[in-house]
Amino acid sequence: MDTKYKMYLLVCGGTGCRSSQSNVLEERLRKHLKENKLENEVQVITTGCFGFCEKGPIVKVQPDNTFYTQVTPEDAEEIIKEHVIKGRQVQRLLYKDPDKKEIVHDSKHMGFYRKQLRIALRNCGFINPENINEYIARDGYAAVAKCITEMTPQQVIEEMKKSGLRGRGGAGFPTGMKWEITSKSPGDQKYVVCNADEGDPGAFMDRSILEGDPHSVVEAMAICGYCIGADKGLIYIRAEYPLAIKRLKIAIQQAQEIGLLGKGILGTKFNFDIEIRYGAGAFVCGEETALIRSMEGGRGESTLKPPFPSVSGYLGKPTNVNNVETFANVPVIINKGADWFNKIGTEKSKGTKVFALAGKINNVGLIEVPMGTTLREVIFEIGGGIKDGKKFKAVQTGGPSGGCLTEKHLDLPIDFDNLVKAGSMMGSGGMVVMDEDDCMVSIAKFYLDFTVEESCGKCAPCRVGNKRLYEILDRITHGNGKMEDIDLLRNLSKVIKDTALCGLGQTSPNPVLSTLEGFYDEYVAHIKEHRCPSGRCKDLMKYEINPENCVGCTACARNCPVNAITGERKAPHTINQELCIKCGACIEKCKFNAIFIR
Amino acid sequence: MNKIKSLDDLRKIKADVEGKMKLREHSENAENLVQIKVAMATCGIASGAKTVMDFLVSDLDKRNIPAVVTQTGCMGYCYAEPTIEVTKPGEEPIVFGYVDTKKAEEIITKYILTGELVDGIIPVNYEKIEDKKN
Structure with a gap:
């Protein structure tokens, strides 16, 4: 490949690094390259966030993979003179591994700064979700094959229990235990239900999994069916997720065509098939008993537990309800083994958790981190910190069922029990970040x-x-x-x-x-005090004009939609509080900083 | 499609598809295909991924560049949608963010044709299960 450039300097342009002058750094690098007549051989490239904002700004040199951290604009000259021209790494800017106290020269295999581990999201963004072969090529359906041809249902359940996987829908009930209870409940017909009724404001983990890797859920439901003795699976999904539904349908159809769903799967006596049921998007239908009522055609109302669905669920039959993300973890546990899985995470919460980062955060997105990662790591490193350099105020986890965690919780390792202790909960994994402007x-x-x-x-x-x-x-x-x-x-x-x-x-x-x-x-x-400290509650706000600054230009009065501002030309104006609707139009128009909010 | 009747059938398909993918990735043959994946979850589509994908397909075709453009799910970088991943034969995949048709054009002209990197690269910031050893 004939490329013009021999070397690249990749400079992080993530908002975190930008705020520590990575743009100035970039300019300086370009300037020094030019001074040394290297601009046609070495190119400076702006990249997205490395997810290592704590040590930013980051500069990565290619092709030698040198990874510089906390690079200031003043370091630009040294990088060019030492590294680019003389080929010597600038030792003081290399990353030092805090555990081993060693300098890391090469970023080629450096997982050390990668806070994320993708288990449930392993195929999202890698495979074409509408092609079953791509899923199979990444160990797809190998887990269900292993279960039904080499293991007894009880062995699979034991493996699940040993893995320590807990329900990702919110409450964190141990999955293996749930499967065991349902398997032991007497019943001629049993059901596996996938709860895809994701409804927390700001949460989109399940949708992304279904859109990016629907087969992992299909496969895991079959495994669950084998364990509990069910031949029928139902996916309850909100009709508001048309793309997820479309891809699920394609996945189910492909699995049926190829014989991975249906009768006598892989030449065994195991039968399993899946149907989709649509919800109308009621939040309460994410609660399992209400979900079951809704699937039966009734009103989405919860019922008293016990009896639990494991004993008497859909149509009064034993029913195992698990969330999308829980299912997405199952094939990996079978393929890699419970002992691989249970080494990830904390003592009582194993594995990883997917979070949908939203709100006043720079890197809005979908992330997956091992349990035990702190809120600080999630918000300030992976999330890139608070937007517009504002101050962090709180993070809401668990949606409407959760709570707001504050600065003092930032170093809390995230797991099911810690979040409950702190007055919030894991919930399905929405994380809404708030800054100082939120009331x-x-x-x-x-x-x-x-x-x-x-x-x-x-x-x-x-x-x-x-x-x-x-x-x-x-x-x-x-x-x-x-x-x-x-x-x-x-x-x-x-x-x-x-x-x-x-x-x-x-x-x-x-x-x-x-x-x-x-x-x-x-x-x-x-x-x-009838005062809103964040200035959000309109009824507690009062717009006023400082007569010392007001020059009487009439800009505010002309732009007030309700004519609440009056005054002679070239004389200080006043705002009629009775009429003012606190829209803020006057503040925007005033060029003299004469209007303020009390 | 043939039915998979046994575990061996399944392994065979896996080996087949894997083999094809490896061939694409590792061969030095100049005729090898460039692989482009476009993140097409709801969020990606909402920010214009479909237009970008259509553009990539037609523009690569127009220039006679052998390439496979496929859709994939959410890569997780919602803040930088639309995102695409480009894998040139024998090279590591690179993810680009904020890809509109103009950026897509630049990626084809510079990165795909000459190997020159362009702005907007999103570094890999996670571990895969394949790398996680206990």
Whole structure:
């Protein structure tokens, strides 16, 4: 390949590195190359984030794979003179392995800075999801083949138990144990159900897996069917995921055509087939009993447990319900062995977790990290930190059932139990990052609004209690709260948690309780001072004109949509608070910084 | 498609497909194909991946560059969609982010034809299960 350039300097252009002047660094590198007449032999390239923002800015040299960290613009000259011209690495800029205290010269095999490990996402972005052969080429269907031809159902269940895999849908129930209970439940017909009713605001892990690697779910459902003695699988997916549905259908059809679903799979006596059931996108249908009711054609309402679906589920038959991501892990556990899997993660949470990073974060995206990775690593290294250089305020995990974790939780290793202890939960894996501009009372109100909308209405604590919680929060954000409201919020939350019928109601007060815990001062400011510290609650804001700065240019008055601003030309203007709708149009137009928010 | 009736059948398919893929990846033959994967999950499509894929197919065709353009799922870089992965024969795959048709044109003209790197490379920032040894 005849390339013009002999060497490349890859400079990280991720937002994290940009904020530590990687753009200036790039300019300097180019400048020094030019000074040495090397611009036609060495090229500087801007790359995306390396996921190692803590040590940024990063410069990687190709083809020798030297990996420089924390490079400042002042280092540019030395890199060019020493490395590029004389071929000597700049020792002081090389990365030093903190464990081994050794300098790392070569990034070729350096997994050390890679915080992510892709198990559930192993094929996402690698294979064509609509081609079964590409899945087979990456060990696809080898796990189900191994199970049905070489292992007894009990052996597979033992392997699953040994792996320590826990349900990725939220609650973290041990998967192997669930399979064992369903396998031991008596019943002439049993079912495997895949819960693809992903509904948390900001969560899109399951959709991505189904769109990128649908066969892994199909295969795992067959394995589960073999273990529990079911010949029928059902995937409950929301109709709002048309692409995921399309690819699932193709996957099922291809597996049927090739004989990996159907009767007598791989010449054994094992039969298994899968059907898709559509949901209308109700959040409560992600709760397994409501999901089963909905699949039966009834209203999506939860029922009392016990009996658990493992004993009496779909059509009253033993039913094993697992989440998409849980299933996606199963073939790897069988192929690589439980002992490979259970060495990853923490003591009680094994393996990895997929997170959908969203909100005020630079690298919005889908990531998969081993359990035990800290929030700081996820947000500031993989996520590239907070947008626009703002300050981190909180991260919401677990969706409407979870809570807001604050700065003091940043070094918490993420696993099922730690998150619960901290007042949140794993949930399905949505992570919404908030910065200093977000009002935590409004955030709690947002989630309550969601739960009120999505409550099925069957039990009073959830139907009525959440509505009251919402009303109290609404009152506070409008400046009409009283200090007693805080006690009321706490008491009501506790009652709802203790008495609601299903997981939705039992967890819905979490956003309120966790924000009260972490941001009590903000509640107090809203109530006592009628002030929103983040300037988000419109009713608590007041736009005013500083007469000393106002020159009477009339720009604000002309742009006010409700004519709330009056004043003589060349004389200070005033805002009529009665009329003002707090749209902020005046602030944008004022060139003299005369308008401020109180 | 033939039915897979036994474990051996399955292994055979795996070996076949794997062999074909390896052949593509490792041969030095100049006629070998360039492989391009376009991340086409909902998020990718929403930010224009389909247009980019159509462009890649027609432009490579127009220039008579032997290449296979396929779709794949989400690579996880939502902030940099649309994303594509280009694998030249015998080389490591490279992922490019923020690929609109203009960028796609640049990637073909520079990277695919001359091997020159262009801005927008997204470094691999994760471990694969194949690399994870205990």
